[in-house]
Amino acid sequence: MPTLDPGIGEKFSRRTRRAINHDGSFNVRRRGGPHRHDPYQWLIQMDWWPFIGLVVVFFTVLNVAFAGAYMALGLEDLPGVAAPRGAVQDFLSALFFSIQTFTSVGYGHVYPGTNATGFLSSVEALVGVLTFALATGLLYGRFSRPTARIHFSRTAIISRRADGTPCLQFRIANQRNNILIDLQARVLLKTVHPATNDQTYALLPLERDAISFFPLSWTIVHDITPESPLHSLIAADYERLDVEIIIQLKAYDDTFAQDVHARNSYTHDEIEWHRRFIRAYEVDNDGIAVLDLDMVHQTEAL
Amino acid sequence: MPTLDPGIGEKFSRRTRRAINHDGSFNVRRRGGPHRHDPYQWLIQMDWWPFIGLVVVFFTVLNVAFAGAYMALGLEDLPGVAAPRGAVQDFLSALFFSIQTFTSVGYGHVYPGTNATGFLSSVEALVGVLTFALATGLLYGRFSRPTARIHFSRTAIISRRADGTPCLQFRIANQRNNILIDLQARVLLKTVHPATNDQTYALLPLERDAISFFPLSWTIVHDITPESPLHSLIAADYERLDVEIIIQLKAYDDTFAQDVHARNSYTHDEIEWHRRFIRAYEVDNDGIAVLDLDMVHQTEAL
Amino acid sequence: MPTLDPGIGEKFSRRTRRAINHDGSFNVRRRGGPHRHDPYQWLIQMDWWPFIGLVVVFFTVLNVAFAGAYMALGLEDLPGVAAPRGAVQDFLSALFFSIQTFTSVGYGHVYPGTNATGFLSSVEALVGVLTFALATGLLYGRFSRPTARIHFSRTAIISRRADGTPCLQFRIANQRNNILIDLQARVLLKTVHPATNDQTYALLPLERDAISFFPLSWTIVHDITPESPLHSLIAADYERLDVEIIIQLKAYDDTFAQDVHARNSYTHDEIEWHRRFIRAYEVDNDGIAVLDLDMVHQTEAL
Amino acid sequence: MPTLDPGIGEKFSRRTRRAINHDGSFNVRRRGGPHRHDPYQWLIQMDWWPFIGLVVVFFTVLNVAFAGAYMALGLEDLPGVAAPRGAVQDFLSALFFSIQTFTSVGYGHVYPGTNATGFLSSVEALVGVLTFALATGLLYGRFSRPTARIHFSRTAIISRRADGTPCLQFRIANQRNNILIDLQARVLLKTVHPATNDQTYALLPLERDAISFFPLSWTIVHDITPESPLHSLIAADYERLDVEIIIQLKAYDDTFAQDVHARNSYTHDEIEWHRRFIRAYEVDNDGIAVLDLDMVHQTEAL
Known part of the structure; x- marks a missing residue:
């Protein structure tokens, strides 16, 4: 009877779990070594709900950060923001302006009135369009990955x-x-x-x-x-x-x-x-x- | 004479239709089992006119829903909406604002004047850009699928x-x-x-x-x-x-x-x-x- | 000496040109039959300059058509258009508004002021984003096509x-x-x-x-x-x-x-x-x- | 002992370096011949930081060029630009307007007020959306390229x-x-x-x-x-x-x-x-x- 190791290993220090799980994965962990993770692979193989959650969290965190930066520059630099103001209202106004910039909606009832906000909103607009370019690729990659069911x-x-x-x-x-x-x-x-x-x-x-x-x-x-x-x-x-x-x-x-x-x-x-x-x-x-x-x-x- | 079943089946309870149709499909239906449908596969294999119709219907339904939500919040929350008002005119104004947000056109003659509409329009802008990211992938998937004619x-x-x-x-x-x-x-x-x-x-x-x-x-x-x-x-x-x-x-x-x-x-x-x-x-x-x-x-x- | 026809044909009514040209193409024309052309294949195989020209022509024709439609509705429906007016100036104003809508820039100094222009600009915004979704796929398809040089x-x-x-x-x-x-x-x-x-x-x-x-x-x-x-x-x-x-x-x-x-x-x-x-x-x-x-x-x- | 040349060459005028480097590349340079470089291949194989740097440089150079063109037309053609003016402030105002057009944010507090700026901003909007269409393809191409590590x-x-x-x-x-x-x-x-x-x-x-x-x-x-x-x-x-x-x-x-x-x-x-x-x-x-x-x-x- 010819025997062969298909690459799963012949000598082990103790009893192992099954070689192949029902989802086709192996019962192996990796440790050490350089740069083991490929973010693209992770992002296209994860389930849909975690992926959507991740997109929403990423979008929110980035816009909260930009909103904070606009607040630090002062909301008087963003003409059109509605009075009366307060810390919470200022943050929300800055956040909405940020999202309108990030998604390139740009209604314009609020706009960057100074060089500082002009520069920051330019950076955010570029980050925004590139983020959605990335999202486009990820969505296509997730959909088009051939898998035998x-x-x-x-x-x-x-x-x-x-x-x-x-x-x-x-x-x-x-x-x-x-x-x-x-x-x-x-x-x-x-x-x-x-x-x-x-x-x-x-x-x-x-x-x-x-x-x-x-x-x-x-x-x-x-x-x-x-x-x-x-x-x-x-x-x-x-x-x-x-x-x-x-x-x-x-x-x-x-x-x-x-x-x-x-x-x-x-x-x-x-x-x-x-x-x-x-x-x-x-x-x-x-x-x-x-x-x-x-x-x-x-x-x-x- | 060697015989072989190419995988189409040898024993049937009664006479079947032809094994393979002229378009290369088989005369087989599936029943039961988990999660049989792959929406991506369905969306890239359907004909062009139904696909375009589906895109238009999806775009319309989503924007009508958002328009309804803006109306529920009250059109006085959307400064810039033209007077005089009425139920139909309010709906159309809300719908046009929704579409301008969804497609990220954002003229700004109408804009979200409150936190509620600011939040809702932010969500819509994100949904909009992700929808078009998805559409990009679907259009590419449809075009680039190799088929022998x-x-x-x-x-x-x-x-x-x-x-x-x-x-x-x-x-x-x-x-x-x-x-x-x-x-x-x-x-x-x-x-x-x-x-x-x-x-x-x-x-x-x-x-x-x-x-x-x-x-x-x-x-x-x-x-x-x-x-x-x-x-x-x-x-x-x-x-x-x-x-x-x-x-x-x-x-x-x-x-x-x-x-x-x-x-x-x-x-x-x-x-x-x-x-x-x-x-x-x-x-x-x-x-x-x-x-x-x-x-x-x-x-x-x- | 074994002979074989590699699929190029053995019997011809007269002398033919070389079987294979230096660019790898065959000296064969097709005639009759259904639906022989695949637009995607044509668009990704054409040279870069004709492709860019085609994109510009397509973009121009579509926007001229929308500009004509806005003119037909009357420029008084597009508040913000600069006076004094004339046929040429009206057309240019309508064209610029159309392009701002098609590319989703939407400055908003001109905006759709009636239901008719609201509806038309909504359609144009959708056509615009889908056109650029298509362009994204075509550009990727052109670049990523593997060719041995x-x-x-x-x-x-x-x-x-x-x-x-x-x-x-x-x-x-x-x-x-x-x-x-x-x-x-x-x-x-x-x-x-x-x-x-x-x-x-x-x-x-x-x-x-x-x-x-x-x-x-x-x-x-x-x-x-x-x-x-x-x-x-x-x-x-x-x-x-x-x-x-x-x-x-x-x-x-x-x-x-x-x-x-x-x-x-x-x-x-x-x-x-x-x-x-x-x-x-x-x-x-x-x-x-x-x-x-x-x-x-x-x-x-x- | 059978010998074979795997395609690396048998006769050399002098001692060569190792045939294959640890990254899988060969120690060979190319010279002469037509059109040897494929920009797509170069852009998807370069490291991430140079790629991101290149995107930022490309975006900046293009917008600086458009800003210069708007300045050449005169900032009085861009109504909404904030007074008081000066060469530096004019350039920054033109640059911010350019970026808002290029990324299709288009707040509209500054807008093209003449046919010349209307035409130029239309061209820039088209260049902008096509640039991001290209960036989408490049980002996807970079991510989805399969490589064995x-x-x-x-x-x-x-x-x-x-x-x-x-x-x-x-x-x-x-x-x-x-x-x-x-x-x-x-x-x-x-x-x-x-x-x-x-x-x-x-x-x-x-x-x-x-x-x-x-x-x-x-x-x-x-x-x-x-x-x-x-x-x-x-x-x-x-x-x-x-x-x-x-x-x-x-x-x-x-x-x-x-x-x-x-x-x-x-x-x-x-x-x-x-x-x-x-x-x-x-x-x-x-x-x-x-x-x-x-x-x-x-x-x-x-």
Whole structure:
């Protein structure tokens, strides 16, 4: 049985968590070294609500700072500010003027009446337009990043073919309406030595490791033949060896015209024995096949 | 004859529609599952007129909402609004002020005279610039999405070579002026079992499955040799077996510097028998080859 | 000798021009068929001066049209317009107001004083911001389009190796400072039958068809062995057979992180006999190699 | 031992510097030839501080020029400019008006009062919005350019396997948090003939030349078997032959959905003898592996 380390590591000082999480990330932290963070990557990968919150906070902090600077110069330098004044009202007046400058609205009922405010508002206008130029790029970057949303069955199963051969199976479907083509799959077995914690990897040959089109679900099958590293293992062995089935998928996304990748894994407690998948699609009266994404998880006893 | 499922499915409860439509889409619906829709994908794939309509509706709805909010605060908070007033005139005045803020025009003959309107107009100005940042990204995404516009002959034909070998042919041309290179073709035969509705697939070997350049038309040819799954089938068999010829094309688009893909299929009633293609290009007096896209469909009796 | 049509066509009614021009384009026109033009492709491929001219013309025409509409509504609807008036002055006043609205400058010394001008200026403000959103995408699309600027030697040469083997050579260099890696070359021979005008193609095997790095020049060599389709041809044969050497290059551009392609060809009158290339680079005192792009063309008699 | 020129050159008039610098660039200058510079490439590859400085300088120069033009027309053409006047104050007033036009803030307390200033401010408003359209594209281009930040061990080492086989090793890690997959490595040996300065290249076969995942560090190993071009060379030979180990890496960046490349080299004085690498990761209490990027360099005596 050929073994290979796919780059996840073979020797560890103690038992590690699963190699790959359900979202495709690895259980690894980084420490030391120069300049590890890429702000662009962080800003386009974060969720939408935190991103919007960050935009609002950034916009507010910057405008409060400029408002403070206008106040320091004195509001008599901003003709048009409404009387009567007070500290709070002055701050609000300065803040509104700042925002009107930053967003380049510039009503003009308040305007920079001195060289100092003329200069400061010029700087703010430039900062403002460049900030929105940056925001434009970030919004586009967030939207256009191609990501495969592959729907994996919640569990892998140990099933049995018509000819009696046992097999490991799991099922995937495209969660989105975009068209994925030339889908390729690679499945690895990770086992951990119970005593030494050494991790061993083996490629599991598949009944079929690529499909041209992916409009419906795809059941990926590894036959547990005598040559399979899973041969003669029972459920207790899976737990003892801390079995993890590692999956790597690659496809061409016809909407974004780019390759997309997905990763996932099933640990030994995510494998069901003696089950088979129930077909996840049917044909409607109009001859159109209907795929039920919730059915992708459905199995029944053999 | 080796058979393979390209991922379209083999077992169906009843007869399905054609596997692939002329626009490259599949006859599949999705149901259930989490979060299936990607708004970006939807916004860049929809046609131009609905997209422009959507932009106008979005712009109008947002500004009507802000206008309502300004009216709720009272138009006396917006100094500069013209007298005499009335409900309709107030709404229009508020709407025009809102649009001037949203687009950051900000003439200033009307301006926010209180803290409430100052705050509301600040929020609107931020929403406005971010909306146009988003619109910028969407417009770029729509334009820059690479798509192959391959012109397929309306019918496939059953023709005959000079040596008497029958062959299946269809013809393609590049509909646009961009340069496609390294074009690859893959052709599959789908047949349906008349009794069980089981679908079977077979790869049809081609006379030539790739070309380096694609300035003219390309006639794709499958020789119906004794090894071909089409051998000894007559027109009635094509109908009985619900024959569908499935085509997958891949090329490199030298304008967009990206791979592009195209799909199409011919059903049994889109196949003409005993025809041959008429050459679709000629050479002009100046030595330049002229490709007539309308001629791509032209066939004549053998 | 194996022959293949790379997709350029074998049968022509008369003699055609060269297959590939020096800028990589083909000598083919398109006629008929639906919707052949892609405006985005046209706008990002045109030269900079016509593009800038087009932007100015588009901006001017649109603003003249809006100015006309404001005049039709009557300039008394735009309070702030300076007296005394006249047709020309009115038009200019309307035009300046239009431009201030379109670019969202909106000084406000002139402003829409009625519902009609309020509505019209609202529409213009929206058209304006969307136009600049579009311009942003076009400018980015023009800049970011990866293109290989490969510098080809002006002529190909028939040279002779140290062991006496004759060979066909040409030389290329990267015209720009970006880093190209994994460069691949493919060279085809096109000959035309003097009587029938049939075009025949043959792949010319290369001494080396790929290099990992491309910081200097690369001399691409086809040995004219007895197996070569060029074997025993003399200069007069090249002309009689209308020889064209067709070159296809592919590389990975490390600046744009995308594959780039280039094409070129040498016709029989662009081939020099019994020459060799003079080395195009030397080493400076500081140990840095200096490539002289003008030297790429330099040959000397054998 | 098969030799190959990876495109760096074999014949040089004198000794050259290292082929590849630590930042992946080549020690090559370009001279002559047409139009070698691509401003976009230059603007997206320069560091952030020079880029920001350039934006500020460009913005300032353009606005100073427009301010000069407004002064030449006379400030009485810009109603609203504050009295009393003087050359410096006039220039500042014109500059502030210019910036308010360029950024489309347009407060309007100063406005173009004549046709000449109306025309000039219209041109400036168009130049302004197009400039920020360009800035948007440049900012996005700078951010979205995929670059692999591979952390190379400071030195390569000559180590020894458990079975006594000597080997050349170096170690890499991903410096950033983005996910790299399908990493491929290619290692070349460059030697220089001490007398002729001819450069010879040989591919060094690797224990493993690709890994699927790259969450931790990867030690790349060339076994110095009797077939290795490094066999029987001692440290003094490395110096005499000016040995350079050239590394080419390729990976798929799952964040940017694009291939990324990296290059580096070790010269003979960057190779340590009789060392081995200390493991660069450990497992935390929570089962998560922790990679210490500073440890990637750590070696110990055999």
